Amino acid sequence: MRTDSCSRQHDVYDASCPCRQLLDLLANKWSALALGALEDGPRRFGALRDRLDGVSPKVLTATLRRLEEQGLIDRTVYPSVPLHVEYSLTALGEDACVPLAALRRWAVANIDRFPALTGAA
Amino acid sequence: MRTDSCSRQHDVYDASCPCRQLLDLLANKWSALALGALEDGPRRFGALRDRLDGVSPKVLTATLRRLEEQGLIDRTVYPSVPLHVEYSLTALGEDACVPLAALRRWAVANIDRFPALTGAA
DNA sequence: CATCGTAGTACCCAAAGGGAACTAAGATCC
DNA sequence: GGATCTTAGTTCCCTTTGGGTACTACGATG
Numbered sequence: 001m002r003t004d005s006c007s008r009q010h011d012v013y014d015a016s017c018p019c020r021q022l023l024d025l026l027a028n029k030w031s032a033l034a035l036g037a038l039e040d041g042p043r044r045f046g047a048l049r050d051r052l053d054g055v056s057p058k059v060l061t062a063t064l065r066r067l068e069e070q071g072l073i074d075r076t077v078y079p080s081v082p083l084h085v086e087y088s089l090t091a092l093g094e095d096a097c098v099p100l101a102a103l104r105r106w107a108v109a110n111i112d113r114f115p116a117l118t119g120a121a
Numbered sequence: 122m123r124t125d126s127c128s129r130q131h132d133v134y135d136a137s138c139p140c141r142q143l144l145d146l147l148a149n150k151w152s153a154l155a156l157g158a159l160e161d162g163p164r165r166f167g168a169l170r171d172r173l174d175g176v177s178p179k180v181l182t183a184t185l186r187r188l189e190e191q192g193l194i195d196r197t198v199y200p201s202v203p204l205h206v207e208y209s210l211t212a213l214g215e216d217a218c219v220p221l222a223a224l225r226r227w228a229v230a231n232i233d234r235f236p237a238l239t240g241a242a
Numbered sequence: 243c244a245t246c247g248t249a250g251t252a253c254c255c256a257a258a259g260g261g262a263a264c265t266a267a268g269a270t271c272c
Numbered sequence: 273g274g275a276t277c278t279t280a281g282t283t284c285c286c287t288t289t290g291g292g293t294a295c296t297a298c299g300a301t302g
Contacts, residue, residue: 010232012228015175017232018235018238018239019228019229019232021238022235022238023153023154023224026224027148027152028148029148029149032148033133033134051134069237070235070238071234071236096227096231098223098227099224102223103223103224104144106147106217106219106220107143107147108131108133110216113213114191114192116190116192117139117143117191119139
């Protein structure tokens with residue numbers, strides 16, 4: 001039983017298809033950076049906040065919760081003191097990292113072709 | 122003369138690096154869909170609005186303007202009546218489509234692994 | 243002279259993003 | 273035993289962005 005209109009074949013161009021929502025989740029600056037930050041092993045909240053330069057704790061929490069909800073990352077709490085929370089990629093998250101890493105790499109590799117961003121004359 | 126702190130090597134994890142802004146532009150639902158919609162040839166505003174199911178004209182205009190500003194798409198006005206405006210990819214836009222297409226394809230191919238989105242039990 | 247089609251803009255409201263300050267819980271210092 | 277530290281957030285408030293509906297401009301067409 002489906003509630004979306006896209007019964008068999010999925011299409012990101014269909015607003016009611018769940019993969020549109022998935023695209024919305026992944027095609028997001030903070031999601032792309034957060035997943036990438038976990039690529040080489042688990043990280044704690046503070047480490048992620050440092051790595052994702054410029055993110056506010058509120059937005060980072062929201063991003064991580066969304067990713068966790070969808071099964072892209074795991075959140076493990078170590079009830080030590082001070083509290084210790086570790087985020088890590090799931091298998092699904094690792095897979096999602098592939099296209100996201102390609103996008104990040106493209107941005108870095110091609111930034112010089114964007115004069116309006118690099119402040120060139 | 123640069124105003125950003127990331128003098129030589131670019132890094133999306135540096136908030137002041139221009140490629141962070143580029144990532145923000147590309148890692149966006151509407152950008153990814155709009156660029157993809159132009160992959161197989163120029164399209165008019167109305168055609169894009171139809172293709173990007175669920176987009177409001179206001180948001181579509183804003184998205185296209187941003188992409189045009191950065192040189193990813195061209196906007197050509199044919200002063201016929203009724204007015205006719207055609208959007209097409211630049212060479213830069215075509216290149217950017219590669220990682221974005223991969224991301225869209227990943228979403229479609231892996232949506233079944235997201236029970237929370239597909240409404241599975 | 244009213245209507246149509248195209249490509250938007252204007253207006254208004256809701257949601258998300260963002261910064262700074264604050265909280266909780268216990269260990270550790272003095 | 274009270275002050276202080278650390279970690280992982282939450283809360284508040286404000287700004288920005290997203291989103292829907294209605295409206296405009298333009299001349300051709302009936």
